Amino acid sequence: MANPQTHSPQFDPEASRDEQVPAIAASIEQRRHQIFPVLAEHEVKRLMRFGTVRTYADGVRILEAGFTPFGMVLVLSGRMAVYRYDGLGNSALVVEHGPGEFTAEVSQLAGRPSLVNVTAAGTVEALVIPAEQLRAMVIAEAELGERIVRALILRRVNLIESGSGGPVLVGPPGHPNVFHLQSFLTANGHPHTVLEPGEDDNARALCEHYQPTADEWPLVVCPDGSVKKNPTFADMGRCLGMLPELPADKVWDVIVVGAGPAGLATAVYAASEGLSVLALEQRAFGGQAAASARIENYLGFPTGISGGALAGRAYVQAMKFGVEVAIPMSAARLACDASPLAIELDDGRRVLGRTVVLSCGARYRRPSLANIKQFEGRGIYYWASRIEANLCAGAEVILVGGGNSAGQAAVFLSAHAAKVHMLVRGDGLKATMSTYLIERIRATPNIELHPHTEIVALEGDDEGLQAVRWRNSRTLGEKECAVCRVFLFIGAEPNTDWLGDCGVEVDAQGFIRTGDAVTAPAEAPRSALETSVPGVFAIGDVRAGSTKRVAAGVGEGAQVVSQIHEYLAGVPAAGQRTAGRATR
Numbered sequence: 397m398a399n400p401q402t403h404s405p406q407f408d409p410e411a412s413r414d415e416q417v418p419a420i421a422a423s424i425e426q427r428r429h430q431i432f433p434v435l436a437e438h439e440v441k442r443l444m445r446f447g448t449v450r451t452y453a454d455g456v457r458i459l460e461a462g463f464t465p466f467g468m469v470l471v472l473s474g475r476m477a478v479y480r481y482d483g484l485g486n487s488a489l490v491v492e493h494g495p496g497e498f499t500a501e502v503s504q505l506a507g508r509p510s511l512v513n514v515t516a517a518g519t520v521e522a523l524v525i526p527a528e529q530l531r532a533m534v535i536a537e538a539e540l541g542e543r544i545v546r547a548l549i550l551r552r553v554n555l556i557e558s559g560s561g562g563p564v565l566v567g568p569p570g571h572p573n574v575f576h577l578q579s580f581l582t583a584n585g586h587p588h589t590v591l592e593p594g595e596d597d598n599a600r601a602l603c604e605h606y607q608p609t610a611d612e613w614p615l616v617v618c619p620d621g622s623v624k625k626n627p628t629f630a631d632m633g634r635c636l637g638m639l640p641e642l643p644a645d646k647v648w649d650v651i652v653v654g655a656g657p658a659g660l661a662t663a664v665y666a667a668s669e670g671l672s673v674l675a676l677e678q679r680a681f682g683g684q685a686a687a688s689a690r691i692e693n694y695l696g697f698p699t700g701i702s703g704g705a706l707a708g709r710a711y712v713q714a715m716k717f718g719v720e721v722a723i724p725m726s727a728a729r730l731a732c733d734a735s736p737l738a739i740e741l742d743d744g745r746r747v748l749g750r751t752v753v754l755s756c757g758a759r760y761r762r763p764s765l766a767n768i769k770q771f772e773g774r775g776i777y778y779w780a781s782r783i784e785a786n787l788c789a790g791a792e793v794i795l796v797g798g799g800n801s802a803g804q805a806a807v808f809l810s811a812h813a814a815k816v817h818m819l820v821r822g823d824g825l826k827a828t829m830s831t832y833l834i835e836r837i838r839a840t841p842n843i844e845l846h847p848h849t850e851i852v853a854l855e856g857d858d859e860g861l862q863a864v865r866w867r868n869s870r871t872l873g874e875k876e877c878a879v880c881r882v883f884l885f886i887g888a889e890p891n892t893d894w895l896g897d898c899g900v901e902v903d904a905q906g907f908i909r910t911g912d913a914v915t916a917p918a919e920a921p922r923s924a925l926e927t928s929v930p931g932v933f934a935i936g937d938v939r940a941g942s943t944k945r946v947a948a949g950v951g952e953g954a955q956v957v958s959q960i961h962e963y964l965a966g967v968p969a970a971g972q973r974t975a976g977r978a979t980r
Contacts, residue, residue, distance in 0.1 A: 431550045433543055434496040435470070440523070442540065443470060446533040447525035452476075452516040459499065459514035461561075462620030465507045465637065467530035468500040468544075474520035479513040480560045482589060483617040484598045488560070492517060498544075501551040505531060505715040508637040511561040511587065511619060531718050549712060555587035562587035563635060566599045567614030570860065572773035573626055574614045575783070579773075580629050582783055583680035584723060585708050586636060629679065629724040630743065638723045642747055647736045648674045650960060651749035653727045654891075656683025657946045658936030659755035660710040661953025666960065667717035674747060675719055676739070678726040682707025683757050684888065684937075685946050687779030688801055689808030693830060694947055704781070706946070727756070730898040732929045735967075750967065751960050754900070754908060754927070754934040755953065758888030763796070765854055775861025776854075777883050780805040788813040788881050794864055796851060797885030798825050803833035805885055806843050815842045817877070819849045819866060851882070890938050901928035907940035923959035925952060931963055 435443070449472065452458055458469060461481040469476070471493050478490045478499055490512065493499055499514050507527030525533065534541030555561040562581070567574040569592050581588045591599035602623070608615055612625040618635040633639040650666045652659045655677035667673045680686065688703030697706075714721060729740040736748045760778040762768055768776060777784050780795075785808065793813045795806050798820040810816050818837070824847050825834050837843050846866070852874065853865040865876045890906040901909045901916055909915070910933070911924040918928075925933045935952035937944050942952065 446529040447523040450524050452520045454518050456516045459510040461513050462509050464510045467504050467527040468498050468525045470498040470523040471495050472521040475517040476520050477515050477517045481513045482564050483619050483621045502548040559589050564617040565590045565614045571613050575773045633724050648672050648749045650751050652753045654755035654757050655681040656757050657685050658949035658953040661950040662753050663714045663719040665954050665957040667719045673719045675721045676725045677723045679724055681711045689804045730895055732898040751931045755936045756891045757937050758890050761887050761889055771861040775880050780809055780883055785812040790814050792879050793881040794879050795883040798828040800830055802885035803829045807836055810840050810843050817844055819846045821850055823847055903940045908934035909940045910934050925956045
């Protein structure tokens with residue numbers, strides 16, 4: 397999956413669109429053999445068993461952007477033309493596929509609607525492979541599947557880099573609602589375009605037709621051409637096919653709540669071992685780890701990897717193995733008084749699971765400042781991606797926090813901002829940050845550390861944050877700084893409030909107890925990651941006593957799968973439990 401912070405060397409996200417086009421075209425040309433591979437005749441024969449041969453007459457629309465869910469269409473004879481389409485009626489030829497070439501991009505592993513229009517250029521005979529069979533093919537045909545998946549990922553990267561495909565966001569510059577939606581799409585690796593009414597004729601015409609009020613920005617044009625006013629994240633998910641249909645009577649082997657590194661690890665390992673898996677994520681895959689600009693101490697990546705890239709790869713793996721991922725979808729209540737377990741969703745639906753894995757992480761912690769919510773998205777930010785970094789060009793910014801995520805963000809922002817003021821409440825960074833990051837911060841001239849310091853006031857208006865006042869807890873001296881961008885990395889609180897009705901045992905801070913840490917009696921020994929409720933497991937940051945590191949979360953995500961198998965082996969065939977606990 398494309399990572400919004402990682403681009404091909406030729407692509408400069410701060411350049412104008414006219415400047416970007418030649419660079420993007422050069423990047424495509426250099427990797428054309430990977431992006432648009434041509435399968436040999438013997439390779440095509442190996443794929444025939446996964447699809448159905450169909451014939452299309454000249455000019456027939458084979459795929460329609462925003463409508464046609466599919467897996468892959470492989471040309472056997474003839475040619476088909478692929479067009480970018482933005483929902484506003486603008487279309488541009490991307491490529492023509494001939495025999496041995498195919499159309500698809502990474503979301504087709506999950507059977508989501510097409511982001512492009514595909515038309516028969518003359519009579520076309522093609523092999524149509526549905527999403528389920530596409531996944532089966534990339535697993536069964538390992539070498540060929542690797543080439544195809546690489547092509548699907550690179551095609552998504554090109555869509556993102558070129559700013560084409562996906563929804564079009566129309567709104568005034570700097571509007572917080574535009575920022576929130578753009579951040580949501582970027583975090584989910586989804587291509588999109590942002591247009592300003594004052595600079596684009598199509599955007600201006602759209603605004604004249606719909607006449608949005610101040611509360612109705614932005615206008616969003618979905619790939620199918622429908623227009624929404626200030627849509628919610630859930631509206632965007634439905635617009636893009638990110639929220640699948642969830643049959644009310646289906647019982648999943650595993651429901652994973654939270655698609656951070658731990659949850660994605662569980663999803664990948666469980667699905668690869670034949671279990672049916674549903675993953676629910678309230679905002680974006682990768683969780684808070686995806687906000688890390690660079691992780692340099694993750695095993696196997698000596699030069700480092702961004703959190704977004706790591707999460708994106710795991711997300712593609714999950715789709716490859718058939719995990720059903722619903723984004724954005726929040727769990728509102730866990731019902732564990734019957735078998736199977738049930739999760740009530742925030743839209744009123746229920747999903748059923750034989751087991752539930754809680755990897756719901758934590759919510760960002762806010763300082764106790766009266767007007768902080770007023771400036772969220774217009775001066776206050778909880779992570780630092782390319783979008784936020786572009787807002788900071790040449791300006792001074794404040795970053796609050798002393799953990800590894802804060803250190804990574806400070807170094808990342810220092811390449812864009814004139815100066816980064818790093819505020820920490822303690823003596824320094826030694827107790828909370830890895831040594832390599834401390835050394836890098838010391839070596840970065842435009843990062844200034846302010847120990848014993850915290851923000852005491854925010855000032856601004858409806859346009860956004862304008863100034864910040866901070867205080868030194870030792871000297872009690874205060875300073876006001878004309879800074880309009882503040883990044884908060886001050887930890888998080890466990891996201892466990894919704895579990896109260898089920899009786900999942902938590903500690904004094906709200907983290908979930910598992911294994912021997914559970915105080916409630918049990919009729920049989922608990923697995924190390926099992927909660928006080930049989931069949932409900934907890935992993936990652938939300939688990940009491942866990943190591944708050946990406947690698948640790950991934951390890952627990954893999955470890956819990958063997959415990960799930962053990963639990964399921966002891967559940968009676970009819971799925972009914974004995975009183976209080978399944979017999980093992």
